Amino acid sequence: MDKWWRNAVVYQVYPRSFQDSNGDGIGDLPGITSRLEYLKELGIDVLWLSPIYESPQVDNGYDISDYQAINPDYGTLDDFDHLVEKAHSLGIKILMDLVVNHTSDQHEWFKKAISEPTSKYRDYYIFRDAQENGDLPNNWGDFFGGCAWQKDEASGQYYLHLYAPQQPDLNWENPQVRRSIYDMMNWWVARGVDGFRMDVINEISKPHDLPNGKKNPGEKYADPGQLVNNGPRVHEYLQEMNQNVLSRASLMSVGETPGVTCQEALRYANVDGTELTMVFEFEHMALDGNPNPALGRWYDGKAKLSDLRSNFTKWQTGLAGKAWNSLYWNNHDQPRVVSRFGDDSSEETRVKSATMLATMLHMLQGTPFIYEGEELGMTNMPFTELSQFEDIDSLNAYHLIVEEEKLASPEAMITYLAHHSRDNARTPMQWDSSTNAGFTTGTPWYGVNPNYVHINAEQAMKDPHSVFHYYQKLISLRHHVDAVVNGAYALYPGNENDEQVYAYTRTTASEQLLVVLNYTGKELQRDITVGSNAKLVLSNYDGDNLEQNQGEIVLKPYEARVYLTQL
Ligand code: GLC
Ligand code: CA
Numbered sequence: 001m002d003k004w005w006r007n008a009v010v011y012q013v014y015p016r017s018f019q020d021s022n023g024d025g026i027g028d029l030p031g032i033t034s035r036l037e038y039l040k041e042l043g044i045d046v047l048w049l050s051p052i053y054e055s056p057q058v059d060n061g062y063d064i065s066d067y068q069a070i071n072p073d074y075g076t077l078d079d080f081d082h083l084v085e086k087a088h089s090l091g092i093k094i095l096m097d098l099v100v101n102h103t104s105d106q107h108e109w110f111k112k113a114i115s116e117p118t119s120k121y122r123d124y125y126i127f128r129d130a131q132e133n134g135d136l137p138n139n140w141g142d143f144f145g146g147c148a149w150q151k152d153e154a155s156g157q158y159y160l161h162l163y164a165p166q167q168p169d170l171n172w173e174n175p176q177v178r179r180s181i182y183d184m185m186n187w188w189v190a191r192g193v194d195g196f197r198m199d200v201i202n203e204i205s206k207p208h209d210l211p212n213g214k215k216n217p218g219e220k221y222a223d224p225g226q227l228v229n230n231g232p233r234v235h236e237y238l239q240e241m242n243q244n245v246l247s248r249a250s251l252m253s254v255g256e257t258p259g260v261t262c263q264e265a266l267r268y269a270n271v272d273g274t275e276l277t278m279v280f281e282f283e284h285m286a287l288d289g290n291p292n293p294a295l296g297r298w299y300d301g302k303a304k305l306s307d308l309r310s311n312f313t314k315w316q317t318g319l320a321g322k323a324w325n326s327l328y329w330n331n332h333d334q335p336r337v338v339s340r341f342g343d344d345s346s347e348e349t350r351v352k353s354a355t356m357l358a359t360m361l362h363m364l365q366g367t368p369f370i371y372e373g374e375e376l377g378m379t380n381m382p383f384t385e386l387s388q389f390e391d392i393d394s395l396n397a398y399h400l401i402v403e404e405e406k407l408a409s410p411e412a413m414i415t416y417l418a419h420h421s422r423d424n425a426r427t428p429m430q431w432d433s434s435t436n437a438g439f440t441t442g443t444p445w446y447g448v449n450p451n452y453v454h455i456n457a458e459q460a461m462k463d464p465h466s467v468f469h470y471y472q473k474l475i476s477l478r479h480h481v482d483a484v485v486n487g488a489y490a491l492y493p494g495n496e497n498d499e500q501v502y503a504y505t506r507t508t509a510s511e512q513l514l515v516v517l518n519y520t521g522k523e524l525q526r527d528i529t530v531g532s533n534a535k536l537v538l539s540n541y542d543g544d545n546l547e548q549n550q551g552e553i554v555l556k557p558y559e560a561r562v563y564l565t566q567l
Pocket of ligand 1: 062199200
């Protein structure tokens with residue numbers, strides 16, 4: 001099998017917010033096609049499209065009503081074919097978002113499951129009676145803060161939804177459901193796609209008897225993750241999908257797997273290729289959560305470097321040689337990394353911390369994913385009030401935490417949302433300094449970050465010191481230096497507990513990379529020996545050189561350096 005994705009870099013587009021081509025304020029496929037040269041210039045290999053299918057957009061396309069039709073807001077199948085053709089001609093592969101844990105409640109299958117309860121479609125979903133005492137089938141909450149059960153008034157039964165009530169969960173136990181999904185995937189493969197990003201794929205197998213879960217004090221519902229993540233038959237299903245679709249065409253497949261452990265990832269992403277080619281793990285995204293578990297990720301603190309390092313080290317060494325991982329800071333569900341783990345308070349710190357964080361991630365082993373605008377150092381949005389939020393998850397969380405559970409004050413919760421809302425990622429792409437950042441000539445569906453006037457692609461492409469040009473260099477290093485792809489990871493000796501500097505090496509038989517990163521805004525000195533034949537191949541400061549003071553390195557604020565030594 002050709003493991004082409006091992007030295008590839010992926011770029012994620014959120015179609016609604018990337019580029020509008022017809023002035024209706026909504027990004028679309030022709031808009032994406034018109035920006036492919038920009039992506040080529042950046043140097044990426046794969047374009048992941050967040051869902052572009054027909055959808056009522058309750059969860060911005062992650063609620064699909066027809067898997068084989070394009071959302072008319074985004075264009076037509078012809079527009080899609082044209083995008084694929086042009087991307088391929090530029091050497092860019094296409095990754096589709098596969099959302100098959102659930103459909104939209106407007107999908108034909110679900111509509112029939114409700115209107116014809118005796119039809120075969122009823123068993124495409126998970127319906128249950130209330131308990132004898134009238135209680136809900138179990139105590140699960142959904143991941144958006146509500147109850148996981150929605151009543152079907154006509155029959156009195158309840159159906160399961162791990163996300164919004166408009167996103168009913170599919171019943172993977174039903175072989176016909178699985179067959180239809182594989183057929184649909186093969187239909188896209190025949191249309192030219194090169195792989196799939198699989199939405200919450202480790203949640204497809206529910207424990208058979210749907211038992212109650214444990215609740216945190218103060219919580220109304222149990223977090224269903226403890227029961228549905230990595231469920232009893234998930235590996236069986238993925239092996240079946242692998243045989244029926246994935247292994248037939250050397251497809252790339254990245255499973256979004258919340259709550260996945262290293263141990264589980266060794267199975268999902270095993271190098272023998274019997275399941276997926278890689279996973280998205282979430283552990284490093286949970287290092288800045290609220291100290292009160294009932295508030296989950298809603299918080300405004302920053303992750304400690306020691307936590308990030310020990311987490312990366314665990315995954316780098318745990319999977320080495322046995323499974324393959326993805327690398328990411330950002331996606332459409334995460335706040336902007338420079339605002340989250342870096343410092344966007346001044347132009348200088350924004351550029352330096354964005355490039356330092358990019359170096360930290362891109363020099364690790366795995367397939368890096370860049371989220372639209374990350375390569376410009378796009379920041380969080382300056383949110384100050386509830387009415388500015390759009391995302392169903394953020395709005396539900398506010399309602400639940402502030403109004404129902406009274407776990408946070410309105411002011412504290414707005415601060416947490418401003419830091420952590422998914423909306424931070426969904427503001428339009430900042431192309432230039434013209435009105436609406438060049439995203440649309442109409443009224444954008446969602447507000448443009450006012451800092452587009454100076455943070456935008458046009459400006460970044462002109463500036464040799466921009467975050468954009470730095471990402472270009474990181475991508476190019478991956479394409480040209482074998483140790484970036486294949487080198488064994490090790491911490492620099494003595495670096496284990498350093499709260500300010502992260503230093504690691506990547507070593508093959510013939511070369512060694514040394515990566516040194518200052519996680520702080522202060523100048524620091526460290527005992528790090530750089531060999532006399534080491535070459536500085538990348539740095540985010542001008543004028544860095546190998547001159548050293550007896551093995552000591554002086555690191556400027558948020559400095560990142562990468563040295564390469566031929567062994
Ligand atoms: C995944 C998606 C997220 C969506 C959810 C339900 O986590 O990334 O955007 O809301 O699944 O489909
Ligand atoms: Ca449009």
